[in-house]
Amino acid sequence: MNDWHSWAAIAVFVGAYALIISEKIHRVAVALGGAGLMLAIGATDDVSAFYSQDSGIDWNVVFLLMGMMTIVGVLKKTGMFEYLAIWAVKKARARPFRVMAMLVVITATASALLDNVTTVLLVAPVTLLVCERLALASAPFLIAEVMASNIGGIATLVGDPPNIIIGSRAGLTFNDFLVHLAPLAVVLVAVLLVLCRVMFRSSFVYDEQRADEIMALEEREAIKDRRLMVQGLVVLTLVVAGFVLHPVLHYQPSVVALLGAGLLVAVSAVETNDVLAEVEWPTLAFFAGLFIMIGGLIDTGVVDGISRTLADLIGGNELGGSLTLLGGSAVLSGIVDNIPYVATMAPITSGLVHDMGGNGHHVLWWALALGADLGGNATAIGASANVVVLGIAERNRQAISFWQFTKYGLIVTAATVGISLVYVWLRYFALA
Template structure:
């Protein structure tokens, strides 16, 4: 059974990494095989906290997808992007900086895939009016999305998995990751001119941009107010997790339910915003990972990792940071984190200092989230952005993305390493 669990997972992982088949199909196919073969049973797959589907992750994503789907109908994202372009006076560099800052901020409170889907069409519109290529802007935005999404529990799907596995709250992510993310975003904004040399040389059609009226982008003001109130309550629930004793998944579902009721949105409209393929992908992936845990594969790997680091928490944190950045660049960071989380659980259990032990989780989050920028397939947001660019007739090649992504990943990891060292091992 152990060999079968490993082979099934390896084949599914390969299919996921190479995009030979849809990710959900690969994950569900692998899950079906381990269930049919009896590697795990229904109790382990659907009800066990250690080996089953992590329903907190699934329902948190479901709730936020519904909320964002309804919010999208208001036009507030288009309003924000047009407003930013006008405030930049049509300067390509200033437009890029503002869009990058907006994308990074939005990605901290929405998942980065959703942010990319919302900001990309507006970027195409603004670049068309300016008469400049949108490719550098789209690439910069997806980098910013992956960096900004690192700041919170809900900003990047790997964080949701880490939060659930480690018992970390929304506030934990705010306190521990937001400071370094703010620094990373600021540094990234400063290097944009050098990173995208030649992208700002065109003579933009500033007059056309200034004729855009951002107020016309708002399609439903009453719905926007309702969404704003519900979102404020949802984020208050996230932040007040320890006071209200409600898990983020419950808060997200309650917020989605309330917004559906007060908005009067029809089921076919808000259900159309749910990325069912993503949710099924998570379900299948969790079952395959559970099979590895159930057969003892994960615990064996954890023991090997512990032996390799000799119980040195700093060495373990740095190893996790660097390895996560590299592997997440070539393999989607969602399945990577789902695989690594049980390993980190084993490593943390052997460390006596709680602060140093928690640093391993932050190393995993920073490495996986920032490493997602390394290549075009490193994060789901990258794949989505490339698809948007291709449909718009401005395709972005794998190597064009990766050349820039390698620089950004190296920069962000180089800043993250001393942050981990100073905060958890020197100043703790």
């Protein structure tokens, strides 16, 4: 941290973050510009930026997104999302809050089996169509869903990328996450629904005329290409199975997504150019730039310095350490992407667990997972799913600003992290 490269890297990252918040320059331009500066000042280099697993672009995330965006692009051509939108609205009797509650529960549940980015890629198109049908602003619904995806992701090993890192380092299984974190996830989803009812209350405007029109629709008529839809759903089912069977097959989610996308394009009659046009290329470019900027902080020792400072604060105090790790991880994961943060913090946590005489099921691992996963809701760039949803909203001319997301994100994060602190104290200390 004493090297000038460290302070220069901090200056670049803080400056880029300030510009993203101000929204005076498009976030993609800021991320790519910040990445260029990190390379120019020597905070990182081409080898680290493009090839390092620890501090470079996370190609697994980029290609996972590209593969799933391709599959979603094909499914959009079938009319399936219109079908689901009409079905969801009719099931909820066209009541806006009921629609939001249904979408939140579906998103949270799906995020326990899929990663949260894949989930929002599938749910967001339905949401946009639902809001269009009901003449509602889509931002509250999209924000609620992305937060539900991050909360639902804590429940399982495959729900959020940081969980996979933690599971690998600590030797934790899919069932371990279910037993320790799934009960809390259910409670937090219920809390999110209550918060949404309050935060977005002005958005739940019931239009009786539009409701009557939608209730009279026949959702099956929305299907444009039944054969293509069947092909797409078969491939999507295979991809989801590949995600769930990751502990057995050992295929990275990105590989599964790319195989599925390639298979779908090959067996269907869709035009490749039309499908690739549906990929959110600006979002992928933003991720690349953001990963390089964070890589500069990792390579110059900034992230490691912060992590070790946090470790020093923890010391040998299990209760204080667990609560500090959870809260500190939530704060840091709202600023930097939680994947490189957890990758850096995992070996430090492992050392702390060893020093305390613990094993893979030690409370510190659950504290790290909760802080990293839930902290991602705090800001618009705190988690990959957030960035993806902002990109989809902008592409559909329903832009969500940094502060529009963050003002709600901070409330949800404060509430969910606060409840998680109580949960950790009760389950692993007071009632142990």
